[in-house]
Amino acid sequence: MNTLTCNKPALLRTALVDITLLAVVSLIPTLSHLTALPLYQINPMMLVLLSGMLLVRGRANAILLAVLLPVVSMVAVGMPTPLKALCMVAEMLTVVSIFTLMERNWNLDRKPFVACFGSLLAAMLCGKAVYYALKALLLSPAVLVSTPVATQVLAMLGTALLFCFCGRMLSRR
Numbered sequence: 001m002n003t004l005t006c007n008k009p010a011l012l013r014t015a016l017v018d019i020t021l022l023a024v025v026s027l028i029p030t031l032s033h034l035t036a037l038p039l040y041q042i043n044p045m046m047l048v049l050l051s052g053m054l055l056v057r058g059r060a061n062a063i064l065l066a067v068l069l070p071v072v073s074m075v076a077v078g079m080p081t082p083l084k085a086l087c088m089v090a091e092m093l094t095v096v097s098i099f100t101l102m103e104r105n106w107n108l109d110r111k112p113f114v115a116c117f118g119s120l121l122a123a124m125l126c127g128k129a130v131y132y133a134l135k136a137l138l139l140s141p142a143v144l145v146s147t148p149v150a151t152q153v154l155a156m157l158g159t160a161l162l163f164c165f166c167g168r169m170l171s172r173r
Contacts, residue, residue: 017055021048025069026076041147042155045069049092050163059100066092083138091131098123109171116164124156
């Protein structure tokens with residue numbers, strides 16, 4: 001008889017990491033208001049999603065986070081709006097799908113740092129393309145880009161550098 005075994009400590013750890021990340025995302029708008037810094041411009045949900053991918057290996061959990069992060073934030077604090085949350089879910093699912101596909105097929109852990117960086121950057125660019133395509137279809141195209149493109153590019157470069165650097169440090173332990 002086949003039985004499914006469940007590693008309870010790993011499941012508990014994953015649940016605690018996910019709950020913590022969801023709480024962090026819910027606090028970002030409040031922190032942004034308190035500090036008067038436009039934190040939304042650095043794409044904090046992507047940072048949280050990628051942190052989750054570093055802390056909990058597994059595509060299923062990354063997909064769950066990609067869906068839950070915008071939805072929980074929308075329900076908990078009213079930001080983003082429902083249609084924008086849908087666009088964000090699509091963006092993050094695109095990033096998770098493309099990056100994990102590249103990671104699996106190219107074994108990025110054994111490739112030079114630049115391979116991880118380039119793969120994640122390509123995945124994030126594809127995610128942004130999906131986000132803006134959906135945003136143009138669902139929302140008013142007149143306000144398509146609210147964060148300056150240069151800021152978005154710098155945020156993507158910084159995020160990819162940070163993710164790949166931290167990923168390399170964690171994989172060496």
